[in-house]
Amino acid sequence: MEKSIQKQLLNCRQAKRNMAKLRSEDRAQLLRDLSKTLRENKDLIIAANLRDLNKMDSNDSKYDRLRLDENRIEELVKAVEKVASLSDPIDALLTERVLENGLLLQKRSVALGVVAVIYESRPNVTIDVASLCLRSGNVCLLRGGSDAWESNSVLVGLIQQVLNKAGLDPNMVQLLPVERELLMELLHAKGDVDILIPRGSQGLIDFVRTHAKVPVIETGAGVCHTYVDHTADLQMAAKIIANAKISRPSVCNALDTILVDKEVVSNLIAFLVPYFKAAEVQVLADEVAYPYWLNLAYPYLNLADATDFGREFLSLACSMKSVSGLESALEHISEYSSKHSECIVSSNSENISNFMRAVDAAAVYANASTRFTDGAEFGLGAEIGISTQKLHARGPFALEKLVCEKWFVTGHGQIR
Numbered sequence: 257m258e259k260s261i262q263k264q265l266l267n268c269r270q271a272k273r274n275m276a277k278l279r280s281e282d283r284a285q286l287l288r289d290l291s292k293t294l295r296e297n298k299d300l301i302i303a304a305n306l307r308d309l310n311k312m313d314s315n316d317s318k319y320d321r322l323r324l325d326e327n328r329i330e331e332l333v334k335a336v337e338k339v340a341s342l343s344d345p346i347d348a349l350l351t352e353r354v355l356e357n358g359l360l361l362q363k364r365s366v367a368l369g370v371v372a373v374i375y376e377s378r379p380n381v382t383i384d385v386a387s388l389c390l391r392s393g394n395v396c397l398l399r400g401g402s403d404a405w406e407s408n409s410v411l412v413g414l415i416q417q418v419l420n421k422a423g424l425d426p427n428m429v430q431l432l433p434v435e436r437e438l439l440m441e442l443l444h445a446k447g448d449v450d451i452l453i454p455r456g457s458q459g460l461i462d463f464v465r466t467h468a469k470v471p472v473i474e475t476g477a478g479v480c481h482t483y484v485d486h487t488a489d490l491q492m493a494a495k496i497i498a499n500a501k502i503s504r505p506s507v508c509n510a511l512d513t514i515l516v517d518k519e520v521v522s523n524l525i526a527f528l529v530p531y532f533k534a535a536e537v538q539v540l541a542d543e544v545a546y547p548y549w550l551n552l553a554y555p556y557l558n559l560a561d562a563t564d565f566g567r568e569f570l571s572l573a574c575s576m577k578s579v580s581g582l583e584s585a586l587e588h589i590s591e592y593s594s595k596h597s598e599c600i601v602s603s604n605s606e607n608i609s610n611f612m613r614a615v616d617a618a619a620v621y622a623n624a625s626t627r628f629t630d631g632a633e634f635g636l637g638a639e640i641g642i643s644t645q646k647l648h649a650r651g652p653f654a655l656e657k658l659v660c661e662k663w664f665v666t667g668h669g670q671i672r
Contacts, residue, residue: 475641478508494527
């Protein structure tokens, strides 16, 4: 029998109607129940995750993204609790007025409907997306990668267990099969899926954008720069860069390229070496910076080539480019940025202002690590991804953006 997701798409239609009947407090309670269930079943989750991890090379850059341990599960639990506590984004009255003919005109926020998310490796996304969708009154279809199948199956099973226990439709959250031949069915599910969000590699995002007939919101890959100008506190700059590169190198808000004013290249490198050497960061330096690293006998060093700029490393590696001031840095970022997160380290307020206004990115930073571009860190509870486009949402795609607008018009017999 040929495989298909048509049954699951059909289930969404009924689930969407059932979801619309739930009160805000019902949806919040579901998340409180889910957080408790996750905590009670952490051993089951870790065992399933271990089955996935055992199929992957521990040196693979995706390994860290895939891993769930007690601490990460507890982070998920707290994120779900946070989303439960957030204000309901739907049914907010956005506009209200009475027209001259007596019609009462109201504009309210409403759920998007059926939200499908395609993602790779990270099983935490399963819980983030499900909790955000449930809180905002949306049905969700989850299409994770084959490398996280065991983890995702257990997590969605626990979500559906909570829904069943509450007497609700378990199809409000569904896990789709991972077979590649079924992906096109999802991309072409116009009328069944209201919005499609790809989260993962640039290749995945490009494929979805090219082939989808369903409206797409991109959560882009992160090619993140940190520019250190000649006025910067270099000790602080090194600390910021080390955090942005080392704290979790496999995520999209990690640093990829260091841009540094030529006046302070050697001094910045001297501050960076202890951090980078301890973490064994591979440095791909341009012709100006390379000799300074070499003179300090830095062991993990290569000369950069053109392909090392505009590259998302997702590992303990980064490139370094020497520039001639702010305009040179802005020109480089304009050419190579993925418009995710960009940073300037400077003590010059004019340079900071010019940088933050000129850089075209979802998040711009002054004197702080790009690692903060995250829904939870921004106080949004969780996120589906970081949107790098300009329509509907930009930056952390979180609860507040899982809605659209609907006009309510009430009359007493008016005709036109």
